[in-house]
Amino acid sequence: MEDKELSPQESLDLIQAMISKARKRYSDNGYYFLLWGWITAIASLFHFFTATYTSFEYPFAAWSLTLVGAVLSVIKSNKQKKRAQVTDYTDKLYGWLWLSLGLAMFTIIFNGDRLGWNTVPFILLLAGVGTNVSGAMMGFRPLQFGAVVFWLLSFAAFRVEENYQMLLMATGVAFGYLLPGYLLKKNYSKNAL
Known part of the structure; x- marks a missing residue:
């Protein structure tokens, strides 16, 4: 089978179709x-409230939920890989982006x-x-838009004490x-019907 040379319009249509498929995934x-x-x-709200209003010695304990998140993310990702018919370059790029950011945050x-536990501004910056x-x-x-919120809150987080940074973190993820x-879930549900 020989390769067919595509016209400029066919090339654009093919690229657009690939981008649309990637966006959906x-x-x-x-x-x-x-x-x-x-x-x-x-975790942020638990940390804030226990550090600010209680004598609980381990306000950071709720951050252990991130281990659960990591396990659930790996399980979901593996299921998606098994269902995917083709894994392309953009899929890999997206995965590497979040893996790299996750490792940087860790x-x-x-x-x-x-850093004197002044980590929140950096985490907000990377999340953005x-x-x-x-x-x-x-x-x-x-x-x-959410990225802009993360970046603005990162800027502010450098100027507030650690406990209140947790409120900025909660606001950022909201x-x-x-x-x-x-x-995304609403759009997916609407378009899946």
């Missing part, structure tokens, strides 16, 4: 944004003592990068992960 139903949004919101948190690039890849503006995640 990425947006799926907003699962990852909802999963990580709720985990982060719960490195920051793991070395938090060296991930949501902005994800929003651009999907053509989904609410994620890009606008950067949860709101876009529910919009």
